[in-house]
Amino acid sequence: MLYPHSSWVTRWASQLFLLLVLGWAPLLSSCSDSKEKQVVTPDPTIKVASTANLGSFLTDKDGNTLYYFSRDTDGKNVCTGGCAAVWPLFYEANIQVSGDLQASDFSTQMTADGKPQTLYKGWPLYYYAPLVNGQNVREATGQTSGDGVGNVWYVVNPSYSIMVATKSIVDKSTNQSANKNFLIDAKGRTLYTFLKDDRNPTTLATNCTGDCATVWPPFYTTGRNLPSALKGSDFSTITRTTTVSGPYGDGTTTNQQLTYKGKPLYYYTADNQTRGQVEGNGLVSEGDKWLVATP
Template sequence: MNCVTNTLFSWIAVAGIVVFSACGGNDNNNPDKPTPKPVVQLSTSATLGAHISDVDGNSLYYFSNDFDGANHCSGGCAAVWPIYYAGDNLAQAALGAGLDIKDFNTITTTDGKKQTTYKGWPLYYYAPNVNGANVREAAGETKGEAVNNVWFVAKTDYSIQLVNAQLVGADGKNYLADHTEGTGKTLYFTDGKGVTLYAFSIDKFNVNKFTKADFSNNAVWPIYETDQIVVPSTLDKTLFGSITVFGKKQLTYKGWPLYYFGQDAGVRGANKGVSFPAPGVWPVVTRDVAAAPQP
């Protein structure tokens, strides 16, 4: 075979590679390939702001009774609040801007159904009874917000959420909202992950009288370090504020500086601090608490 023939074969081979590359390129570079719709996304309400919705823009909600990360809505409740499940391949699914896959998980309800959670909160739709039948609200609606004061749209940036749970002190006894012994749920403040927040009965209006300058006692009652105010619609944002405690921001409500309890160990719904060192010294914070006394 002469050099002319070899050169011809070489050009044919190169041309073949070029044609193959052009015809069999990576699908990811194909501009005509449609972008998958996110299974979960952020929608915006004129009154509630950004909140989580499904692929079609249907609002998703959290339930204050789900303080421990489990589904506590069954029977007639489940008909009005159908569970939301994003599917078996959530880890590979597309998410809307502003959402992180690490915040989502899947639980199995007591009746064996799968349900998607966000930051540990099981997610639900709202389907109120209309003329004898449960009809899920339309895309973009948020009529489930504040139903019975325990249902709220799911948001990414709550600094305060509401938990409806039995108070159980470090002494193992049950307490009511007034911190007397008794059985019954209390609707109280937590952070965005369901960790209980407390006030110190000795504090004054916007004055933290517990934390030491070197923060050597902060592990016992850690301050709630934030000045962000994103709260459920049943709470008045103007009653929240922040103070500076030795260089750190601490959230306040009605002038009460807000704290965690170290022994709760960040466990959702734990509220052991209600009895430590005695009932009423470190109460959980509720919407209707009286304002902190002036200094």
């Protein structure tokens, strides 16, 4: 038995169903498309390679080794003239990284002659192009023959805990300047040694405490990633104990101060934690002389 208007109801229901299907179709299609679309990750333009003797180091996108120049201590490219022919600058406009690298560690700086150059943690980056049959030819992909050249060129390990810097510095006790290689931390901050530690080696951890340690803070690090000019066996640590006072009572903390050839390493507060700053070399303070740590 048919009810009144049943054919009209049937047609209305069919049209409603069709509208619903058509209305959802774009959404369903969109969902399907979104599942099929994949996020495309750009290929890195800076990579990390490694070898057994050098550890990890930076390369360009094609695997060509990148270097730092220890004379660029202040963050400026000082490789000019004939130097620039052997060590072409590296520039990448579109920095893409992978792994543990941070794009924020890279920046661009103009050289004195107006060319853009990529920097890593403040260090200008270079290729190596030695003379071959009278022509400067960039080393092949995967080669690291530029490391250690002149004891001033090194691969760029992103995990260096100590680096080598080179510049003319003043001896505060004589007011004489001399070009020196010296140790810096990974941020380019100068490290010093204290002659009293040489004269009293059995009391190393107590030769600079209290106010002395405020002016000459100990250098603490657990890392041992070093440029090839430095030997890991030359580094060790001493334990320093510091008394700590707090609202819940007093206590002590211990830290491991890095030593180089048995000499503890320190910062100097007047350097203001600034890369390349060397205000403490030759100073007589806290009962003895302070010198940059020279490898």
